[in-house]
Amino acid sequence: MEALLEAVMRRAGVPGFVSGLQRLSGGANMESWLFACGTERFVLRRAPSPEWIAARPLNMAGEAEVIRRAHTAGVAAPEVIAELTAEDSLGIGFIMRCLPGTADPESALSSPPELANDLAQAMARIHTLDTATLSFLPRLDSAEGVEALACQFAETGGDRPLIALGLAWLRANLPPPAKPVVVHGDFRIGNLMVHEGRLSGVIDWELAHLGDGHEDLAYGCMTVWRFGRLDKQGFGLTNIKTLAKAYQAAGGEPFNPARFRFWLVYRTVWWALGCLSMGQSWRTGTDRSLERVVVARRCAEQELDLLLLLESEAPETERARPLPPGPPEPHAATGEPTATEILTAVSEWLAATVKGKLEGRERWELAVAQNALGIVRRELTARANPADRALANDLLTGRQTLTTPGLLAGLRARALSTLSADMPKYPALAAARTLWEHP
Structure with missing residues (x-):
């Protein structure tokens, strides 16, 4: 090579x-x-x-x-x-x-406040690029985009109620058409190079398109791209008000909270479906890497985030309703080792015997493999089935909504069970447990 x-x-x-x-x-x-x-x-x-x-x-x-x-x-x-x-x-x-610096999220999130201004200025500059000379870029219309997501949802089985809830909300809350600008499409911590606490470069432009600039603003504020900074919704660096002010000062359009919320929900649904599509890429052989099947299970992260975004629209009586009883605790194993115990043994062996011999990407791939073993181990013991086609159809058609008695509590329990098995270290999970299990 x-x-x-x-x-x-x-x-x-x-x-x-x-x-x-x-x-x-x-x-x-x-x-x-x-x-x-x-x-x-x-x-x-x-x-x-x-x-x-x-x-x-x-x-x-x-x-x-x-x-x-x-x-x-x-x-x-x-x-x-x-x-x-x-x-x-x-x-x-x-x-x-190669640009100077690193895209490591920890480096960005430990940077001084000036980095948030750098990001706002970079977004504003991208959104003022000449669209006439970039007319080859795909165009994203909000209404067409939502229906494309609905088609993708159907292709992936159409059976995840929490995604259906998000799609129904998007259809009911379409914003007016926006003047198209160049949108980076993946502008977030992890795709931003940082050198000595300042922005040194914007990378990964594969999702660039023409659309609403609020999409870039919202995408970087998704919980998943704040890497545990739950208290700082503005890219994990600041608050939304300060970020929006810096964006406008740099030449960006006036901030519209309703438009921002639409794109926050939209991109959360989009990434949930994107995760599921990773599994299909593996099945078809388009990309047979282990990472694909593991990322597919990150759909549960976005389902939890969707519910946290939308549950405020449920009646107070439903938000106060306790969670339904969970499955009984498994009995202590006796006799021959269970499948769960065998998986644990394999993971421990990899950590003790193989990990020290690897470095770079191979060491990272080992971590992905251990994560995969953990997902299977937890699924064998305590994972509710996240699929329910009938309920998903009811939510898409409006036969059930967040006003339906008991629906919100059931969706909360489903989200907690799925995510606890698939990605138990996701920072928002602990926060959701505190909010829902101990109101």
């Missing part, structure tokens, strides 16, 4: 030997490879497979072009220096100069 990269770099006018090639961990979709050439560092970004990229609204040539235009317009975006061709034998993708 190094020799192939050296040929591409020579074509880009950067001769030298390639060294230090390593695949970066993380990234739900694309592959990212860090390497050095001469005295500089670069990143190869490529699609996991031709089938995967063929299903995306924006191809990699389009992603490279929007990054170029953003970089030229003064957005803190990487510099694209080469696009791969079939003759390069490296797949589909492009090469960028």
Whole structure:
């Protein structure tokens, strides 16, 4: 692979030997490879497979072009220096100069308050890019987007009541059409490079499109992208009012709370369905990585967040209703080891014997494998079935709503059980337990 990269770099006018090639961990979709050439560092970004990229609204040539235009317009975006061709034998993708700093969430979330202003300014600058020169970008209309989500929901089984609740709310709360701007589409902690406490770059532009700028504002404020900072809804760095004020001061449009709430719910439903689609990618062989099946179980995180977002619209009597009784505690095991115990033994062996021998992405993949074993272990003992097609249909059609006696309490119990098995370390889970089990 190094020799192939050296040929591409020579074509880009950067001769030298390639060294230090390593695949970066993380990234739900694309592959990212860090390497050095001469005295500089670069990143190869490529699609996991031709089938995967063929299903995306924006191809990699389009992603490279929007990054170029953003970089030229003064957005803190990487510099694209080469696009791969079939003759390069490296797949589909492009090469960028490596930005200084790190995308590690902990680094961003421990930064000084100025970082929140940097993010607001970067968003505002992206939203003022010339849409005429980026007309090749896909366009997202709110009404069409909701119906596309409904179709995706049906394709994934149409049987998750909490997602159906979110879809019904979106249909009932469509905002007026907005003047389209360039939307990054994945603007959040984890896709923002931070160097010495300040923003050094915006990466991962694969979801860029034309749409409502409030979508970017809302997406980065989702609970999942605040990495445990539950008290700071503005990207885990500040509050919404301060973030919106900084965004407007930087040239962004006036903040509209109703529009913001719509997109917050929309992107929560979108990511719930996106998680489920990861499992389908694995089933079809489009991407057979272990990460896909594990990320699919993160749907439960978004279902909990949806309920926390929407339950305020239920009557007070329903919000005060106690949870229904849970399943009985399992008896202590005796005799031969249970399947749960065998899985525990395998996980402990991996940690004691294998972990110390791995580093980089392989060590990260081991953590994913141990997470997968934990999901199966907990499912065997205490996971309610999150699927209920009849209830989902009732919620979509309005036959049941948050005013239905007992519905909210049942949905709360379902969300707690599913998430406790699938992703028990999700920060919002403990907060929800406190709120719902001890009102």
